[in-house]
Amino acid sequence: MDQLPIIDISPLYSDDENAWPAVAAQIDLACREWGFFYIKGHPISPQRIDAVLDHTQRFFALPAAEKLKIDITQTRHHRGYGAIATEQLDPSKPSDLKETFDMGLHLPANHPDVLTEKPLRGPNRHPAQPGWEALMEQHYLDMQALAQTLLRAMTIALDIKRDFFDSRFVDPVSVLRMIHYPPRHTASSAEQQGAGAHTDYGCITLLYQDSAGGLQVKNVKGEWIDAPPIDGTFVVNLGDMMARWSNDRYRSTPHRVISPRGVDRYSMPFFAEPHPDTRIECLPGCQDPQHPAKYPTTTCAEFLLSRFADTYAYRREQEAV
Numbered sequence: 001m002d003q004l005p006i007i008d009i010s011p012l013y014s015d016d017e018n019a020w021p022a023v024a025a026q027i028d029l030a031c032r033e034w035g036f037f038y039i040k041g042h043p044i045s046p047q048r049i050d051a052v053l054d055h056t057q058r059f060f061a062l063p064a065a066e067k068l069k070i071d072i073t074q075t076r077h078h079r080g081y082g083a084i085a086t087e088q089l090d091p092s093k094p095s096d097l098k099e100t101f102d103m104g105l106h107l108p109a110n111h112p113d114v115l116t117e118k119p120l121r122g123p124n125r126h127p128a129q130p131g132w133e134a135l136m137e138q139h140y141l142d143m144q145a146l147a148q149t150l151l152r153a154m155t156i157a158l159d160i161k162r163d164f165f166d167s168r169f170v171d172p173v174s175v176l177r178m179i180h181y182p183p184r185h186t187a188s189s190a191e192q193q194g195a196g197a198h199t200d201y202g203c204i205t206l207l208y209q210d211s212a213g214g215l216q217v218k219n220v221k222g223e224w225i226d227a228p229p230i231d232g233t234f235v236v237n238l239g240d241m242m243a244r245w246s247n248d249r250y251r252s253t254p255h256r257v258i259s260p261r262g263v264d265r266y267s268m269p270f271f272a273e274p275h276p277d278t279r280i281e282c283l284p285g286c287q288d289p290q291h292p293a294k295y296p297t298t299t300c301a302e303f304l305l306s307r308f309a310d311t312y313a314y315r316r317e318q319e320a321v
C-alpha cells in the first residue's frame with residue numbers, strides 16, 4: 001500500500017459500453033481502498049494544460065494590489081483571488097503557504113439564484129488578463145464533463161441508474177481552483193505547510209499538479225506517502241460528501257502539500273459538486289439490511305457551507321453578521 005493506482009480511463013470514451021465495466025471495477029476498488037488514484041487516457045490535451053498553467057503563472061506574478069482587485073474575501077459566493085494565509089486547512093498548524101484563484105459556474109447577475117442571493121451562486125470574477133476568461137470558462141466545462149464521466153463509471157459498481165449523477169450535476173457548484181505555492185526557503189517555515197492535512201469537502205476532486213512534487217496522501221496504515229507528479233495524469237480523490245453519500249463505501253482520504261524548497265509549485269484542483277439543492281442521502285446501492293444508512297439526509301449546499309466555515313475565518317465572520 002505505498003503506491004496509488006493508475007487507471008487508464010480511455011475505454012470510457014469508446015462507444016462500446018462493454019468496455020466500461022473493467023474500468024469501472026478498477027475505479028470502484030480504488031475508491032474503496034484508497035479514495036485516491038491517478039487517471040490517464042482522459043481527453044484534456046497537454047496544450048490545454050500548458051495554456052491554463054501559463055495564464056496561472058502570469059496571474060500569480062502580478063503585484064498584490066492587482067490581484068486583490070478580485071479579492072475572494074469581499075464576495076459572498078466564493079470567487080476570485082485568495083491571498084497567502086487566507087486558508088487554514090489544518091487548524092493545529094499555521095495558515096497555509098499558498099495563494100489561490102477560485103471560479104465556479106458563471107451565473108449572470110439576473111439569474112434567479114443570484115437575485116435571491118443563494119449561497120455559492122454568482123458571477124465569476126476573472127482577472128483582466130487577455131484570453132484568460134474564455135480559456136478558463138471552457139476549461140471549467142471540460143473538467144466538469146470529465147468528472148461526470150468518472151461518476152457515470154461509478155454507477156456501474158454502485159448498481160444505480162447510469163444517469164443518477166448526471167441528473168444531479170446540472171448547474172453544479174463545482175469549483176476550479178488555481179494554486180501557487182511559493183518556495184519554502186527557511187527551516188523556520190517548515191511548520192507552515194503549503195496545504196495542511198485535510199480531507200476534501202465535496203464529491204470528487206480532479207487535480208493537475210506541475211512537476212514540483214510535494215503532495216502526500218495518508219494510506220490505510222496512517223503513513224504519509226508521496227503522490228508524485230506523473231505526466232499526462234490527474235490525481236483523483238473523493239471528498240467527505242461522497243463518503244457520506246456512499247455510506248462510507250468510498251473513502252475521503254487525508255492529504256497535504258509540503259512546499260518544495262527553492263521552487264514554486266502550481267496546481268489546479270477541480271472540485272466537482274452537484275446542484276446545491278441535491279439531497280445527499282445514502283445511495284441506493286450502498287445500503288442493505290446489514291448496512292443501514294448511517295447519516296441523516298442533508299443537501300449539497302448545507303454540507304459544503306458548514307465545511308467552508310471551518311476553513312475560512314472570514315466566512316465565519318460573514319456568517320456571524
Ligand SMILES: O=C(O)CCC(=O)C(=O)O
Nearest residue numbers: 179195209215257267269
Ligand atoms: O495542490 C495540491 O496538490 C493539493 C491541493 C488540495 O489538496 C486542495 O486544494 O484541496
Ligand SMILES: [Fe+2]
Nearest residue numbers: 198199200255
Ligand atoms: Fe485537497
